[in-house]
Amino acid sequence: MSATPIFVLGGAQTDFSRSWSREGSDLAALLAEPVQGALLDAGVDATDVEVGHVANFASEIYCGQGHLGGLFVEADPAFVGLPTSRHEAACASGSVAVLAAMADLEADRYDVACVVGVEMMRNVPSRDAVANLGAAAWVPFETDGVAMVWPEVFAALGDEYDRRYGLEAEHLAALARSSFENARRNPNAQTRGWDLPEHAFEEDERDNPVVAGRLRRHDCSQITDGAAAVILASPEYAEEWAASHGLDLEEVPRIRGWGHRTARMSFADKLRDEGPYVFPHVRGAILDAFDRAGVADVSELDAIECHDCFTTTHYMAIDHFGITAPGESWKAIEDGTVFADGLLPVNPSGGLIGCGHPVGASGVRMLLDVAKQVRSGAGDYQVDGARTAATLNIGGSATTTVSFVVGTDD
Amino acid sequence: MSATPIFVLGGAQTDFSRSWSREGSDLAALLAEPVQGALLDAGVDATDVEVGHVANFASEIYCGQGHLGGLFVEADPAFVGLPTSRHEAACASGSVAVLAAMADLEADRYDVACVVGVEMMRNVPSRDAVANLGAAAWVPFETDGVAMVWPEVFAALGDEYDRRYGLEAEHLAALARSSFENARRNPNAQTRGWDLPEHAFEEDERDNPVVAGRLRRHDCSQITDGAAAVILASPEYAEEWAASHGLDLEEVPRIRGWGHRTARMSFADKLRDEGPYVFPHVRGAILDAFDRAGVADVSELDAIECHDCFTTTHYMAIDHFGITAPGESWKAIEDGTVFADGLLPVNPSGGLIGCGHPVGASGVRMLLDVAKQVRSGAGDYQVDGARTAATLNIGGSATTTVSFVVGTDD
Numbered sequence: 111m112s113a114t115p116i117f118v119l120g121g122a123q124t125d126f127s128r129s130w131s132r133e134g135s136d137l138a139a140l141l142a143e144p145v146q147g148a149l150l151d152a153g154v155d156a157t158d159v160e161v162g163h164v165a166n167f168a169s170e171i172y173c174g175q176g177h178l179g180g181l182f183v184e185a186d187p188a189f190v191g192l193p194t195s196r197h198e199a200a201c202a203s204g205s206v207a208v209l210a211a212m213a214d215l216e217a218d219r220y221d222v223a224c225v226v227g228v229e230m231m232r233n234v235p236s237r238d239a240v241a242n243l244g245a246a247a248w249v250p251f252e253t254d255g256v257a258m259v260w261p262e263v264f265a266a267l268g269d270e271y272d273r274r275y276g277l278e279a280e281h282l283a284a285l286a287r288s289s290f291e292n293a294r295r296n297p298n299a300q301t302r303g304w305d306l307p308e309h310a311f312e313e314d315e316r317d318n319p320v321v322a323g324r325l326r327r328h329d330c331s332q333i334t335d336g337a338a339a340v341i342l343a344s345p346e347y348a349e350e351w352a353a354s355h356g357l358d359l360e361e362v363p364r365i366r367g368w369g370h371r372t373a374r375m376s377f378a379d380k381l382r383d384e385g386p387y388v389f390p391h392v393r394g395a396i397l398d399a400f401d402r403a404g405v406a407d408v409s410e411l412d413a414i415e416c417h418d419c420f421t422t423t424h425y426m427a428i429d430h431f432g433i434t435a436p437g438e439s440w441k442a443i444e445d446g447t448v449f450a451d452g453l454l455p456v457n458p459s460g461g462l463i464g465c466g467h468p469v470g471a472s473g474v475r476m477l478l479d480v481a482k483q484v485r486s487g488a489g490d491y492q493v494d495g496a497r498t499a500a501t502l503n504i505g506g507s508a509t510t511t512v513s514f515v516v517g518t519d520d
Numbered sequence: 521m522s523a524t525p526i527f528v529l530g531g532a533q534t535d536f537s538r539s540w541s542r543e544g545s546d547l548a549a550l551l552a553e554p555v556q557g558a559l560l561d562a563g564v565d566a567t568d569v570e571v572g573h574v575a576n577f578a579s580e581i582y583c584g585q586g587h588l589g590g591l592f593v594e595a596d597p598a599f600v601g602l603p604t605s606r607h608e609a610a611c612a613s614g615s616v617a618v619l620a621a622m623a624d625l626e627a628d629r630y631d632v633a634c635v636v637g638v639e640m641m642r643n644v645p646s647r648d649a650v651a652n653l654g655a656a657a658w659v660p661f662e663t664d665g666v667a668m669v670w671p672e673v674f675a676a677l678g679d680e681y682d683r684r685y686g687l688e689a690e691h692l693a694a695l696a697r698s699s700f701e702n703a704r705r706n707p708n709a710q711t712r713g714w715d716l717p718e719h720a721f722e723e724d725e726r727d728n729p730v731v732a733g734r735l736r737r738h739d740c741s742q743i744t745d746g747a748a749a750v751i752l753a754s755p756e757y758a759e760e761w762a763a764s765h766g767l768d769l770e771e772v773p774r775i776r777g778w779g780h781r782t783a784r785m786s787f788a789d790k791l792r793d794e795g796p797y798v799f800p801h802v803r804g805a806i807l808d809a810f811d812r813a814g815v816a817d818v819s820e821l822d823a824i825e826c827h828d829c830f831t832t833t834h835y836m837a838i839d840h841f842g843i844t845a846p847g848e849s850w851k852a853i854e855d856g857t858v859f860a861d862g863l864l865p866v867n868p869s870g871g872l873i874g875c876g877h878p879v880g881a882s883g884v885r886m887l888l889d890v891a892k893q894v895r896s897g898a899g900d901y902q903v904d905g906a907r908t909a910a911t912l913n914i915g916g917s918a919t920t921t922v923s924f925v926v927g928t929d930d
Binding site for chain 2: 138162167171174177178180182183184190192195196210214218247249370372373394505509510
C-alpha cells in the first residue's frame with residue numbers, strides 16, 4: 111500500500127459554543143463561515159477551488175434540508191457551477207467526505223478541493239436531537255424501545271472491556287477530566303468556559319448522573335452546532351502554492367496515509383471476534399493508515415485526535431492505536447502518556463467531549479486539528495514539536511472507521 | 521479534458537412496481553437485492569469487490585435510517601470490512617455515487633467497486649412522500665407555504681420555455697405518452713402494466729387532472745421503491761475479466777466521459793442568465809461529458825436516458841443535449857426523433873415517468889440502462905445497434921447535474 115500525499119493548505123472551524131438557531135442564523139450560513147475561513151487561512155482564492163465536498167449526517171432530519179452540495183455553491187459567488195456532492199457515514203461523515211475529495215485529487219480530476227463538514231443540532235429540542243442520532247444505528251433492530259441508543263451501546267463497549275480485561279471507572283473519569291481540561295485551551299471548544307460542578311467526574315448523582323450503564327453525564331460528548339472546512343490540494347498545486355507563500359513544501363501538512371473499513375451494522379455483530387482487539391476492524395483501519403503513511407507504529411506519532419463520543423470510545427482508541435497492549439489502555443492513563451503534557455497527547459483539542467460533536471463536522475475538525483498540530487498552529491493547545499499526528503473517526507458503533515496520518519515531512 | 525475509462529461489468533435493478541413495505545420487507549433487503557443481482561450479472565465474485573458506494577437521498581426521513589454504508593456491508597458476508605460510504609445530491613445522488621466510485625478506481629485505490637442506489641418511499645403516506653422531497657429544494661425559502669414544490673418548480677420551467685420560445689401542451693403530452701409506451705416493454709418499470717384512462721394525455725380533469733400549473737398527473741414521475749446496482753472496474757481488471765469471460769474488451773461498456781456541475785440552489789437564481797439555454801450549467805455538464813468522451817456532438821449518440829422527473833425536464837433535456845436548437849425541442853417530438861423508433865430514442869426504458877423514480881436509485885438505474893443498451897442487453901426496449909449512449913441526471917431544480925457518456929468502443 112502507498113498513497114499519493116494530499117496537502118492540507120489550511121482550514122477553519124466555527125466556534126462550537128455558538129447556537130446558530132438562537133442567533134437567528136441558518137444552515138447555509140453555518141456551512142459558509144468555515145469555508146470562507148479556510149480560504150483565508152490557506153491564502154487560496156475562491157476561484158482556485160475546483161470541487162466542493164460536503165460532509166453531513168442528517169440535516170434532512172434536523173433541518174428538513176438535504177442536497178447540501180447546493181448550499182456549498184452558495185458559500186461563495188465563485189463556486190457557482192462547481193461540481194459538488196454530499197457524503198455521509200454517520201459520525202464518520204467528515205472523513206468519508208475527505209476521502210472522496212482526496213480521490214478526486216489523486217485521480218487528477220482537480221487540483222484544489224474544499225471539504226466542509228457541517229451539522230446543526232441545537233435547533234431542535236435536546237431530546238429530539240438525541241433521538242435523531244438513532245438513524246446511525248440499525249433501525250429498528252437496535253433502536254426500537256431503546257431510550258438512548260448511543261449511551262447504551264458505548265456503555266456496553268465498556269462492559270465488553272470489563273468482561274475481557276477489567277475496566278475501572280476511575281480511568282474513564284480521568285479521560286473525561288482530561289478532555290474538559292484540554293478544551294479550556296481551545297478557543298473554539300464548546301465547553302471551554304463551562305463551570306463544571308465539584309463532583310463532575312465522580313459517581314455523584316447530582317453533579318454527574320448516570321446516563322446509561324456505566325456512563326455518566328461527563329462521559330458523553332455534546333449536542334453541538336458546528337462546521338469545519340479544509341482546503342486540500344494535489345502535490346503539484348501545493349508545490350506552487352508553497353513557493354508563492356514563501357514556504358518550504360516540507361513544512362506543509364499533508365495526509366500521508368489513510369485507512370477506511372466498515373464493519374457489520376449492529377453492535378452485537380461486531381463483538382463476535384474474540385481476538386485481542388475489541389474492534390479488529392478499527393485496529394485494521396489504523397494499521398492501513400500507518401502502512402500507507404510509511405509509519406512503523408504509534409511511536410512515530412506526536413499527537414492523536416480520536417473519536418471520543420464517549421469515554422469508552424476514547425479508552426478503546428488508546429489500545430487500538432497500539433499505545434498500550436490490548437485491554438491495557440489504563441496504563442497510558444495512569445502514567446499520563448495520553449494527557450496534554452504526556453508523551454503522546456490524545457485529543458489535545460478537547461476531543462468530542464470537550465469541543466462538542468457536530469456530527470457531520472467532527473471528522474473534518476479532527477483533520478484540521480492534526481494539520482494545525484503538525485504545522486505548529488494549534489495555539490494554546492499545541493503539542494510541542496509535533497510533526498506527525500493521526501485521527502480516528504468512527505460512525506455508528508464503529509461501523510465506519512477512518513483514520514488519517516498527517517505530517518509535515520515524509 | 522480526458523477521462524480514464526471505467527468499465528461497467530454488469531448491473532441489476534429491482535422491479536420498480538414492488539412495494540417493499542407492503543411485502544413486509546425492509547431497506548436492507550431492498551439494497552441487497554440488486555447488489556446480488558449485479559454480481560450475478562457481471563459474473564464477479566463478491567470477494568472481488570473492494571469498495572462499496574451507496575446512493576440515497578433521504579432514507580433518514582423515509583425510514584429513520586442513515587448510515588447506509590453499514591447496510592451495504594450486510595448485503596454479502598464477503599463485504600464485511602470493506603470501505604463504504606453514502607453519497608447524496610438529491611435526485612442526482614446515484615450519479616454522484618458513481619462519480620465517487622470512479623474516482624476511487626481512477627486514483628488506483630481499488631480495481632472493483634459496487635455502486636448501489638436505493639430509495640424506499642412507499643412506506644409512508646403519499647402526501648408525506650411528496651412533502652419529504654422538499655428537502656432537495658432550498659428550505660424554507662422555496663418550500664414554506666408551497667403545497668407541491670417540485671410540480672410547481674417544473675411547471676415554472678415550462679413557463680420559462682413558453683416565455684422564451686413558446687411551449688405547446690401537446691408536445692409535453694407526446695413525451696408523457698412516449699414514456700408510458702416505452703415502459704410497457706421494460707419488465708422492471710413501475711407503470712408497465714398500468715391501464716391508463718382514455719384521456720390520460722389530454723386536458724381532462726378526470727383522467728389527467730392538473731397537479732400544478734401546466735403539469736398534469738401524467739406529466740409527473742412516480743413515487744417508487746427501488747434500487748439499482750452496477751459493478752464498476754478499472755481498465756486493468758476489466759481486461760482480465762473480459763478475457764476470463766470470453767469477451768473482447770471492446771464489447772464491454774465503459775464510462776467514456778462525464779460532466780458534473782452545480783448551479784445555485786434556488787430555481788429563481790438559475791434563471792438569471794438570458795442566454796440561449798434555459799439551464800446553461802446543464803448544457804455545460806453535457807458538453808463536459810462529450811469532451812471527456814471524445815464525442816463531437818449529439819449525433820454520435822444512439823440513445824439517451826434523461827431525468828424526466830416531469831415532462832418539462834424531458835423537454836429541456838432534448839435541446840440541452842443539442843438534438844435541436846435551443847427552444848426547439850418540439851421539432852424532435854413532431855418528427856419522432858426522440859421516440860423509441862426514432863433516430864435518437866430518449867428514455868427507451870420509459871424514464872422516470874414510466875419506470876418510476878426511486879430518488880437515490882435513478883442515477884444508477886440510468887447508467888445501468890445505457891450500459892445495457894450499448895451491450896445490446898436491453899431486451900424488448902433495446903435500441904437497435906446502440907454503441908454510444910448518454911445519461912442526464914439532475915438533482916433539485918437542476919441544482920446538481922451529472923451526465924455520463926457510455927460506449928462499447930473508443
